[in-house]
Amino acid sequence: MPSGFAVAYNTGSGNHLTWDLSEDEDFQYFKIYRGTSLDFVPVPEKLAVATPATEWTDPDHDSGGVFYKITALDYAGNESAPASFEPPTVVGDDVTPQSFALYQNVPNPFNPETLIRYDVPTGGGGVTLLVFDVSGRLVRTLVNGMEPAGQRTVRWDGTNDGGDRVASGIYFYRMIAPRYVEKRKMVLLQ
Secondary structure, rough: OOOOOEEEEEOOOOOOOOOOOOOOOOOOEEEEEEEOOOOOOOHHHHHEEEEEEOOOOOOOOOOOEEEEEEEEEEEEEEEEOEEEOOOOEEOOOOHHHHOOOOOOEOOOOOOOOOEEEEEEOOOOEEEEEEEEEOOOEEEEEEEEOOOOOOOEEEOOOOOOOOOEEEEEEEEEEEEEOOOOOEEEEEEEEE
8 A cells, every 4th residue: 555645735736646656566556546525435437547656746626625545556456455645624714734744845856946835733833844965964944943733835946054056966855843754855957
């Protein structure tokens, strides 16, 4: 079953889905299903896309009210159990996340800048969001302090803490919060 499944709703260019690469040797591709309720059954009529990639932007939806499930297939045609993503609880017009979460940057690869979305649950909390190069050196501190509850977005313009442009390549960003640490990879192309 796929792991690390996350959905960024309301991105301005389609709901953006990300998940981890399968480490199984006989992995072939993923199937993404779309439904109108959290408990929908992933049947062929609900198949949105099949892809070997670890991200997909839904060209038909850029809002809540749609739910996704993802499965993995091997070369023998065996399909895994579905992984699903439960969106944050909606209270009136406000969306209050239920837990800390870090999402894949959009766009990725990027040039000259990218957006990184993260969630802070009810009550808020201390959040640190850092960018590192492939050797593990700190490149940029994007967030470091108390954050109120809600969905947050921070922009990285490909510069270091000194304001200098960094080289093309692979970078990692890591979010640290109370009882939560998550890391993701991004690619800067120049």
